[in-house]
Amino acid sequence: MSGYWPVAFIFAATLAAYGPALHGLFIWNDSDYITASGLRSLQGLWRIWFQVGATQQYYPVLHSLFWLEHRLWAESVVPYHLANLFLHATAACLFGVALRRLAVPGAWLAGAIFALHPVCVESVAWITEQKNTLSTVLYLGSALAYLRFDQERRGRQYLLAFGLFAAAALSKSVAATLPAALLVVLWWQRGRLSWRRDIAPLLPWLAFGAGVGLFTAWVERRYIGASGAQFTLSFTERCLVAGRAVWFYLGKALWPVDLMFIYPRWIVNAAAGWQYLFPASALALVAVLALLAVRSPVGRRNRGPLAALLFFVGSLFPTLGFLNVYAFLFSFVADHWQYLAILGIIAPVAAAWGNWTEATKGPLPSLVAAAALLLLGIQTWRESRMYRDIETLFRTTVERNPTGWMANYNLGVLVAEQGHPEEAIGYFEATLKAKPEYSDAEVNWGNALMQKGDLPGAAAHYQASLQISPDNYEAHDHLGIALARLGRQQEALIQYEESIQLRPRIAETRSNFGVALARAGRLPEAIAQLQEAVRLKPDFTAAHKNLGILLRNAGRTEEAEAQFQIVSQLQASGPPAGR
DSSP, X not given: OXXXXXXXXXXXXXXXXXXXXXXXXXXXXXXXXXXXXXXXXXHHHHHHHHOTTSSSSOOHHHHHHHHHHHHHHTTOHHHHHHHHHHHHHHHHHHHHHHHHHTTXXXXXXXXXXXXXXXXXXXXXXXXXXXXXXXXXXXXXXXXXXXXXXXXXXXHHHHHHHHHHHXXXXXXXXXXXXXXXXXXXXXXXXXXXXXXXXXXXXXXXXXXXXHHHHHHHHHHIIXXXXXXXXXXXXXXXXXXXXXXXXXXXXXXXXXXXXXXXXXXXXXXXXXXXXXXGHHHHHHHHHHHHHHHHHHHOSSOXXXXXXXHHHHHHHHHHGGGSSSSOOGGGGTOSOOGGGGTTTTHHHHHHHXXXXXXXXXXXXXXHHHHHHHHHHHHHHHHHHHHHGGXXXXXXXXXXXXXXXXXXXXXXXXXXXXXXXXXXXXXXHHHHHHHHHHOTTOHHHHHHHHHHHHHHTOHHHHHHHHHHHHHHOTTOHHHHHHHHHHHHHTTOHHHHHHHHHHHHHHOTXXXXXXXXXXXXXXXXXXXXXXXXXXXXXXXXXXXXXXXXHHHHHHHHHTTOHHHHHHXXXXXXXXXXXXXXXXX
């Protein structure tokens, strides 16, 4: 393929393969990335850049794009999906252009494979992962600009390349691996690296990339929660995770079946000898490819496999287990973590096809390529359907990974909200079977029993939650509700007080405490708690109503009437807030 036809094909094929994703709704943590109401102003844009913690992850370029998108189409879902499809198809085209610039055979086939590869579905169909598609577009743009600088040595090209690199790293920190990848490419081209020509120009990039990576790791620990006993792995255990992850990703890249939104979490055991086979065999593969590259007289063709593997593993490095990632709580691997790295596997596969095409007369190579793209496209279309909505996503995940505690838990919460407590209990039971010390699962099991009217059973699960995590404020609050309904008012008051000490700014707990105090005859204290509840949450209709009743009972008629007027205004403007 030549001219504009490859680009047109890639965009059309991407749109067709991802058709089901266009109708998908917001899922899971999309709400953490679609710009929050407090960040939608120009002041909010400033906070995105200069206030760490204003967004879930410090990716200001990404969140600036989300900020702009929200101003353009608010919370209409389809444009977000179209934007992600556009970025993915653009990345695939840039990948093809980059391989052509490097004179790699089969360059456009590589771009088409990337566009249609099912492993990419998680990054393209899930709006949150616009960080992958955006950062990869900027990453490849930077790589192309740097390759031109490497040939012509013009300062403007260098600055453009560095600017795109910085933007890519500030969209997703995995892009910080680009300077190392460029060194691999330059070594592949030349067989050796020159300090002055190759290494020195990339030293500022390496320093910037290292800084971004370390800062992201700190944010992951400080703001996202990737710290604590569950992340305490020895260096040996981390090597075991990394070795197994490399083979896992390689397998999914070459044979993309049995894909999951959440994969089973491996049990890492440094005493199990078989687990050492993964890192040992990975090192053996590197050694074999290194010997091929050093001893072969053929040149860069035989350096290619090692260069591809180094790119693949290097791009995966941030998520191989040596740095803590919050998602390690439920799995050590995820498809979206190899979105960039998979380029290192696709390139040599497409190059082999290109060499085969040059050496073979007849249509067979073209037929094989067409069949492969068709199969990849069909599989991508099938996988895209999983991202239709949150329920479909988690039901599919539980079907494929029945022991996955995170999917079971989220599905349980969802079906409980839909009014199916009995079904929800089954999912919470599965959650606790896989993760017995999960306090929140006990709380939600208790909530499901409350829906069924089983107050003693609910109280038992709230108490079980507190045995696991005594500082679970929600368990204290809900236990207070259950005890109050059982007529055990004094015990309920103790639980509300514990909850408020742990989280003093939860309006619902203040309201519950106020009602319980009123029933205990402690009217002034009850009024004070309800006043604090409506201060914390001004649209809390139920709290305003209860406050009005208590003020009237206390003889404070004018204040009571003011609360009832607020209730009328809130009811006229929408559904009542509060439980």
